[in-house]
Amino acid sequence: MSDEDLTPPAPLSPHSSRASSTLRERGSQAIDTNTPSDKSLRKERPFTRGRIFSTLIFAIAFLALLAQFAVYVDYAAALFRFPYDYDQGEGFELYDTVLQAQGQWPYRDSQVFPFYTSIYPPLFHLLTVPLVWAFGPQLWTGRLVSFTASLVAAGAIAYGVTRAGGNRAIGVLAGLTFLASNDVFHIGPLFRQHMTMVTFETLAVVCLAELDLGAAASWLRRPAFWLGLIFLLAAGYTKQLAAATVLAGLAFLFIRGPRRALLAGLGLAVVAGAIFGLINAATGGYWYLSIIRANINAFDWAQALLLYRQWFELHWLIVGVAAAAMVYEIYRGRLSVYAIWFGVAVADAALSGKFGAGESYFVTATAAACALSGIALARLWRWLAAWDPTGGTQPRAAALGPVALGLAIPLLYLVQARFTLHLPTTGPIYGPVAATLGVASDSGYYDSQGYTQLGPRPTQADIAAGDAIAALARAAPGPVFSEEAGFMFRAGKPVVTNPFPQLVMYQAGLFDPANEIAMIQQQAFGLVILRAQFYPPPVLQAIGANYKPMTEIHMNGFLYRILESRGKK
Amino acid sequence: MPLYSRCFAAWYYVVHRFGLHLWVHYNPVVLPDPPLTKRQLGLVIFAGGVALAVVTLAVNLFGLGHFNGFGPAKQLALAGAAALIVFGLSLLPLGDRPA
Numbered sequence: 001m002s003d004e005d006l007t008p009p010a011p012l013s014p015h016s017s018r019a020s021s022t023l024r025e026r027g028s029q030a031i032d033t034n035t036p037s038d039k040s041l042r043k044e045r046p047f048t049r050g051r052i053f054s055t056l057i058f059a060i061a062f063l064a065l066l067a068q069f070a071v072y073v074d075y076a077a078a079l080f081r082f083p084y085d086y087d088q089g090e091g092f093e094l095y096d097t098v099l100q101a102q103g104q105w106p107y108r109d110s111q112v113f114p115f116y117t118s119i120y121p122p123l124f125h126l127l128t129v130p131l132v133w134a135f136g137p138q139l140w141t142g143r144l145v146s147f148t149a150s151l152v153a154a155g156a157i158a159y160g161v162t163r164a165g166g167n168r169a170i171g172v173l174a175g176l177t178f179l180a181s182n183d184v185f186h187i188g189p190l191f192r193q194h195m196t197m198v199t200f201e202t203l204a205v206v207c208l209a210e211l212d213l214g215a216a217a218s219w220l221r222r223p224a225f226w227l228g229l230i231f232l233l234a235a236g237y238t239k240q241l242a243a244a245t246v247l248a249g250l251a252f253l254f255i256r257g258p259r260r261a262l263l264a265g266l267g268l269a270v271v272a273g274a275i276f277g278l279i280n281a282a283t284g285g286y287w288y289l290s291i292i293r294a295n296i297n298a299f300d301w302a303q304a305l306l307l308y309r310q311w312f313e314l315h316w317l318i319v320g321v322a323a324a325a326m327v328y329e330i331y332r333g334r335l336s337v338y339a340i341w342f343g344v345a346v347a348d349a350a351l352s353g354k355f356g357a358g359e360s361y362f363v364t365a366t367a368a369a370c371a372l373s374g375i376a377l378a379r380l381w382r383w384l385a386a387w388d389p390t391g392g393t394q395p396r397a398a399a400l401g402p403v404a405l406g407l408a409i410p411l412l413y414l415v416q417a418r419f420t421l422h423l424p425t426t427g428p429i430y431g432p433v434a435a436t437l438g439v440a441s442d443s444g445y446y447d448s449q450g451y452t453q454l455g456p457r458p459t460q461a462d463i464a465a466g467d468a469i470a471a472l473a474r475a476a477p478g479p480v481f482s483e484e485a486g487f488m489f490r491a492g493k494p495v496v497t498n499p500f501p502q503l504v505m506y507q508a509g510l511f512d513p514a515n516e517i518a519m520i521q522q523q524a525f526g527l528v529i530l531r532a533q534f535y536p537p538p539v540l541q542a543i544g545a546n547y548k549p550m551t552e553i554h555m556n557g558f559l560y561r562i563l564e565s566r567g568k569k
Numbered sequence: 570m571p572l573y574s575r576c577f578a579a580w581y582y583v584v585h586r587f588g589l590h591l592w593v594h595y596n597p598v599v600l601p602d603p604p605l606t607k608r609q610l611g612l613v614i615f616a617g618g619v620a621l622a623v624v625t626l627a628v629n630l631f632g633l634g635h636f637n638g639f640g641p642a643k644q645l646a647l648a649g650a651a652a653l654i655v656f657g658l659s660l661l662p663l664g665d666r667p668a
Contacts, residue, residue: 255668259602301641330660334667335610336571 002354014048046297054406058169061410064417065176067433072179076147076189078457080140084466084486086556088500088532089453090191091485092118094137095495097125101132105279107286110505114496115516117286119294119504122279123237124193137489142191149199150188154179156199157371160206163213164336165378173413174374180420181366182314182447183359186454194360197239202367204231208249208337211256219253219260229268236272236295244348245341246362252337294505297355304353311349311362314449317416318373321345325376338375342368355507356500362480377412381405422447422455458556465555466490469529472562473551476526483531491535496525499534506536517542610668611660618653623647 085091096106096118106118106125122144131141158175162168178184185449188195210224219225232249235242246268253261280287312319345365352361384401425434426444428487439446445456466487473480473491482488485495497516505511513536519525520542528547547563554560570578605613625646629639660668 246633257602257604331663 020449024503031145033497050403050406052060054410055134056401057407057410057414058173059164061173061414061417062169063415065173065180068180068421068423069176069418072185072188074424075185075455075457076143079143079189082458082463082466083139083392083490084463084470084555085139085484086458087187087190087192088484088534090139091487091489093120093125093142093191094132094139094489095121095485095498096122097128097132097142098137100125101129104286105283106281107283107290109286110498111512111515113515113519114494115185115502116495116498117290117294117501117505118498119290119501120193120239121237121291123234124196124239127196136438139489140232140484143189146192146195147189149196150179150184152200153195153199153367156202156206157367157374158223160202160209160338160371161374161378163206164209164338165375166382167378170374170378170381170409173410177413177416177420178367178370178372180417180424181363181364181370182449182452182455183311183363183366184421185285185420185422185511186452187345187360187363190454192360193239193364194241197235197242198363198367200231200235200238201242201364202371203246203367204228204235204249205337205341206246207231211253212336219257219264225264229264233268233272237275240291241348241351241361242366244344248341248344249337251344252340255335255340289510290501293508293510294501296508297357298507299353300355301353303357304350307352307359307362308349310359310449311365314420315366315369315416317412317419318369321373321376321412322369325372328376336372336375338372342372355504377405381409397543416514418448420448422449424457453557456557462555465560467561469553469555469560473527473529476564478524480525480527480529481525482527482529483534484529487529497535499532502539503534503536511536513539519530520546521569523547523565526565530561531558582590605668606665607660607663607668608665610658611663613657614653614660615657618650618657621653622650625650 079086095116099106100122105122106116108117110117124142125327128145130143131144133137136139154175157178158168158171160171161174163172165171179188184195205228207224207228211219211222211228211315228249232242232246236246250261250265250268253264256259278288326342329339331334342365345368349362349365351357352359369538381402384405387401421437421439422445423434423439423446424430424435425441425446431440434440434446444457447455467490470487470490473482473487473493476493479496480488480491480493481496482493483497483499485498487493488495501514502511506513516539520539523546525547528543528552530543535543543563544567548566550562552559552561626644629643
């Protein structure tokens, strides 16, 4: 192997991005200005064996992640075609959207018929309202918004890594790694507000990171500053969990300029508080009750630790790199908004121990890990390319670092892709692929996470089962007491009850089920549809006393119990 | 005279009575706002940890909240406070480098 074999790979080298030269021209603090210019390095980049290997592994990693992305698109398309709740709660979020499309707030007294309230902020539903106006109450509308949001988040990660790290190839790999995460895959195309929150969080952080890049200027004159604050506000009004990212963003501003950060925080608090007060006044106080008080749930550390362990086992490579980068920035470098975001997001994931929480609480931490690890790897590569401990006497030895890293970085992404592997295992394409990868299974779906409720594509049998349940609901007299709202939209029945908020509000002493139980005792509901039985115990007891099993139908791996009236006593 | 006109007149009188318009004119509000150093950040985090510990102990001492005794939440809060204190202290030796 000649000396030339050890030079950094060209197209994927740390110096290949246009962004890096732009940053240097602007005198960025983030980029080491001692690194050689692109022009000088380009002379040292012949087509060498090391470069070919590196390019090859980069291409394989890219293709692997692209294939995983194709699985994601296929899964999303399957969900768009499925007209019923795939994840419990989707139908109720559609109902929130429908109410807002009609100019009504979904935050209301759940102790009177139809016993409904929402415990989520409105922004995601407001974003979906135009689609509901155009196409009616369809579950695919919110799923499309959420799926699109996940793509925007991945794009923002790729852009952020390219801007701060100066390497577009690593930026693209980081963005695709985000989409390949099991957690992102599972919840990305659902009619849930979580992914949209993560997207706003990511956009906010990427915007705030711009304050460290480019020429020094007043924050007030930087669109990135204002956009960052607006995205933070948007994230908070999409889901309350974004409070941690708001904290991270303000902490970053505080470190860069304490006085200006306090003013920015004050301004943000005034705007957020004004919106909060207006909605609270418009809903007669039910906004505060539903959004704040109903979200204080029982906490289980064992559940949180289990989810931490699962997340770490699936993402430990990028999490390890991100954690190392964070420690480096704390003690050796300068804290970036990405490092603060990563630390706060990982800590905030502890809220996954809340009753009703789950793996989705780690998606923000995954986004932060993808961004920070990508930036760290890109900067490490840049730094190594310029590093020569021999003082130019042994260029071959000096070039070993960049070449080794040029091989290690794509390998890292390739191995990370294997850790988060998930795909259907049957069919003309997936079957042979799964067999080749050694993950063939009779269940029809493989997920490196192990058992998961989300991930397998709904089948025609699932759609037929949903149609059967909807037909029963349509034929029943009067309103139907259903644990999932998707059936009601298909059956043309009003949505009655929202079980999970009822349960947590009952546990918190905020919900008295007396009126609901009275209607159940009067057998005012033509049919009862239960799945997880997430209702307050007295409600379930009343149902058991007044309704009898009619039939049971399997859909999406769950058993739906259909109950009919026992008849008037 | 409408209310807003009276408010404006009052504001105008106060500003000019005390010469505030001259102060603003000759002393534009460009206050220095340098970034935090590692040591300052360490002090802020250290103070945050101490405050968290004091609040946790005060809650326990004065019997505030729904539960008495030193339960898991208070233990967790104290552990978090200890971690913040140690983390803050570890930054103090790093001096005036930008945080």
